[in-house]
Amino acid sequence: GAVVSQHPSRVIxxxxxxxxxxxxxxDFQATTMFWYRQFPKKSLMLMATSNEGSKATYxxxxxKDKFLINHASLTLSTLTVTSAHPEDSSFYIxxxxxxxxxxxxxGPGTRLLVL
Amino acid sequence: QxxxxxxxxxxxxxxxxxxxxxxxxxxxxxxxxxxxxxxSGKSPELIMFIYSNGDKEDGRFTAQLNKASQYVSLLIRxxxxxxxxxxxxxxxxxxxxxxxxxxxxxxxxxxxx
Numbered sequence: 001g002a003v004v005s006q007h008p009s010r011v012i013x014x015x016x017x018x019x020x021x022x023x024x025x026x027d028f029q030a031t032t033m034f035w036y037r038q039f040p041k042k043s044l045m046l047m048a049t050s051n052e053g054s055k056a057t058y059x060x061x062x063x064k065d066k067f068l069i070n071h072a073s074l075t076l077s078t079l080t081v082t083s084a085h086p087e088d089s090s091f092y093i094x095x096x097x098x099x100x101x102x103x104x105x106x107g108p109g110t111r112l113l114v115l
Numbered sequence: 116q117x118x119x120x121x122x123x124x125x126x127x128x129x130x131x132x133x134x135x136x137x138x139x140x141x142x143x144x145x146x147x148x149x150x151x152x153x154x155s156g157k158s159p160e161l162i163m164f165i166y167s168n169g170d171k172e173d174g175r176f177t178a179q180l181n182k183a184s185q186y187v188s189l190l191i192r193x194x195x196x197x198x199x200x201x202x203x204x205x206x207x208x209x210x211x212x213x214x215x216x217x218x219x220x221x222x223x224x225x226x227x228x
Contacts, residue, residue: 032214034216042220043220043221044159044203046215049214049215091158093158093159097214100208100214101146101147101207101208103149103164104149104205105161106151106161108157
């Protein structure tokens with residue numbers, strides 16, 4: 001149980017394009033989903049928290065107009081990196097949680113490379 | 116600033132030994148505590164969670180929590196080379212607090228044959 005999927009697993013795009021990453025909870029309903037990014041050999045950095053049906057809460061320093069988050073259902077959240085630039089290249093990981101304080105289960109991650 | 120501190124390592128142990136990973140946290144009101152394992156290039160996977168003071172055992176893994184000392188640890192018995200990874204300690208909110216985990220930077224464990 002508690003399986004979270006992400007798609008795509010890897011994406012390469014040109015600078016200036018937008019990239020959408022999907023996060024799905026496959027066997028439970030996720031009231032909350034979290035989006036993280038991780039640079040090589042660094043720890044996870046929380047970008048935003050999204051609750052189903054409401055606006056995402058962004059961490060300080062994360063541009064909400066650049067990283068658009070939609071949590072349209074209890075099993076799906078999407079992160080769109082708009083007008084991507086090479087500095088946005090990173091490992092993006094989502095996690096899903098069935099309730100406040102419950103365990104977060106992580107997706108396998110999406111490796112983004114912006115050329 | 117709520118913090119979770121871990122020794123970055125690497126912690127090197129021989130195969131078959133006990134690996135002891137430690138974590139301290141600053142928010143005394145924290146209610147939930149998690150250990151995740153992350154292999155290089157992969158996303159974190161849950162190993163254990165613990166909510167109450169004391170020990171919690173699951174197979175070769177034992178989590179220990181001491182809220183008075185604001186300390187949580189993970190013991191890995193009979194360490195195997197496949198246990199070589201980065202171990203992330205994560206601390207959850209106090210009741211009514213902002214629902215997010217605070218992660219430590221991770222301890223890199225190397226188990227050598």
